[in-house]
Amino acid sequence: MTAPLPAAQLDSEAIRRLRELDPSGSNKLLERVVAAFSSSVDRLLADLARARAMPTPDLTVIRHVSHTLKSSSASLGATALSARCADIEVLARDGRTEGLDAQLDAMLDEIQQVRTALAALL
């Protein structure tokens, strides 16, 4: 079975490693990882929306959301998204709000693209 071409947002090397963990697909590892990512993102994005809706954005929540997304997206080979999250994490950790909104919006866009790409993998 030939793997569908990964979308531009996903690092092919990371996907290959991921597939190696379940070569026959019998554990449905990829499906479970995508589902976990999806539900994790849903939860994190809800947290994020609440944090941004506050009069002063809750940087602790933003830091946690970006930290978690940073490593899970890295695991899935979403290198661009992971790098974006890392930037946001640093901003939030350092308490800088300047440009934060724009970064967060860009992150949301990229999440959508990664989701699409992941869906295409299945």
Next chain:
Amino acid sequence: MLPTGQDLDDLPPQPRVLLVDDDEVNLLLTAAALRERGFEVTEAPSGSDALAQLSLRAPDVVVLDALMPELDGFETCALLRATPGFESLPVLMLTGLDDEASINRAYQAGATDFFVKSPQWSLLDGRLRYLLRSSRTRNELERSKAKLARAQDLARMGSFEWWRGVAGSFLISAEGLRVFGRGPQDRLDFLSVMRMVPGDDRHVFLRLLRDVVAHTSVLITDLPLTLPDGRQRVVHIEAEPEFNEQGGVNGYTGILQDVTDRRQAEDRIRQLAHFDALTGLPNRRQLIWRVERAIESARRGGHEVGLLLIDLDRFKVINDTLGHAAGDELLIEVGRRLRGCVRHSDQIMEGVLEGLGNRSHRGLEAVGRLGGDEFVALLPEVADERDAERVAQRVLDALREPIFVGGQECFVTASVGIAIYPRDGQSMADLLRNSDVAMYAVKSQGRNASAVYSPQLAGHGKQKLELESALHKALERNEIVLHYQPKIDVRAARMVGAEALMRWQRGNVLVPPADFIPLAEETGLIVPLSEWALKEAARQAKLWSLQFGFADSIAVNLPSRLFERTDLVEHIHQCVSAYGVPHRSIQLEITENNLMKDLQNVIPSLHRLNEVGVEISIDDFGTGYSSLAYLTTLPISEVKIDRTFVRDLGITPQSSAVVTAIIALARALGLRVIAEGVETLRQMEVLHRLGCSLMQGFLFSKALPPDELERWIALTVLPRKAPWITQADGSTDLTRGQR
């Protein structure tokens, strides 16, 4: 799937990992990756969940995400470390790439190592295995340290150190403190240790210590101590200098060990090796050592040495009648009294003599026990033999008082033989042998006296010694022969068997049995001699059966000690089988005295012999003092009337009464009866009249070599050409009514 990674042999086949991460995606992926590499993974989505999992099943290693909501990785790690049993569980903290602060916090929280999150799983796998291995090594080290401490404890051993110029730097390990009877919390400084050492030993030790430090040499010594509770201990100390970078000595480290038990064992061994366990007196080995030293000293000083061999008279009787315990008690008391007869000194060991100057040999004076009831008194310097005789008289006097043992008073005497160096011998062996000769002379002259050795005394003993060594070789040189005396049935005037009698053909001399059988009995040679006689008799029985149809038995005399041998029956069986003659070809004769002396030990053999058809004859019957009742219980076939009764037959009425009684008794018991020592026709006639027709004696024939016996049969018995044959023929009618 086979787990990857190297050196798995020394790790559990499936190391258990507790994986803690709040990120579901990472948890899932890391778990999958580790499982694929052979780990057993338990997933925990939070710190509190991880702590709960820990108590359920202990993992081999924990992988902990540093940043988590609520209980983060650091707090989780700190809580884990505080839990008993998890103090040294390896914990790997997962951190971000650029998170230096987290790395430091991880170590502070007690993490074993950190790992930057990466999807390259082989790196994580390698790191985990490294952690497991180092954790195992660390555990083994801990265990081995504990074992060492335990071993040191068991060996009553500990270590200590001392650093030059550092106050309070004399330190003793916990195990070492136990050697001194202190607990692990106690402090023990050098002065306190020294206070436990007795004054003299302390001075010697401190001098040694100054010397060792001054020369930076190694310290090895034993130190006696008195512990605060009063126990006496001996501590062995070994220490080596420690050098600094400049090569100077900056201290000493070493071990100390309680060697009290070893010391006591060594003293005990020395005591056992040189002193008699029963009496505590010097033993043979120690005596030899002392006598040799005394001889050396006498050779240099030109004086004389006296050696007294003291042998108790009839000690065996006391042992046999009162038992060995009483015998031992007696020996102890005798030892104590003998000690009082000389200036006895116990404390003489190798190396001590040199310090005592030229009178030192006086210290060798002692009474020792050679073994059994033999004692030796060593007088390292005597003016002449009268000095030694005076001591011998003291010994005899000391034993005059009765000794109370086994609930009764015993009177003990001794025979003392004296030998003087250099006159009577140049060595311990010579002196001992000659004092033995003198002692035996006393014994033979009635005991309870002393005698000084003289060469005349030795004459007899020397002869005996030569006889003994010649007898040893007699068997192998075929000098021992059997002569046969016929047993006659006078009614039929024919031979009904023969008694084999041992003779020693020593050159041209035929040594009579009385001159060598007692010696053979004394030396034990009687056993091989008797065994040879049985075989020879079987051979002769076969020969005669071929030559003239001999079908009777040959009687062989055996001492009781042969009957005690469990292999006697087997030996006889081999003898008769070897020549193809029946068991009944051999008859055994045992004297009544011999039989009664050892009845209980002899009876089993008698029964077995009887079962295989070997008949037993009781020799010298009537001379024993035993009750005759035992005869009814013994499997015997024949009694031989002793020659002393036969000799007096027709002379004293008592002898015929005894013979009559023996014949009546034998008849009542269904035993054959035979008279020995029949020398005259008159004796033959009386015996015959009393109902005994079996006889042997000079009247018929003396014991003859086998070929002469054949000739005797051919020339005397068969042609019926002897006075006793006509006489027997004439008196047949006398006995007809009685048998």
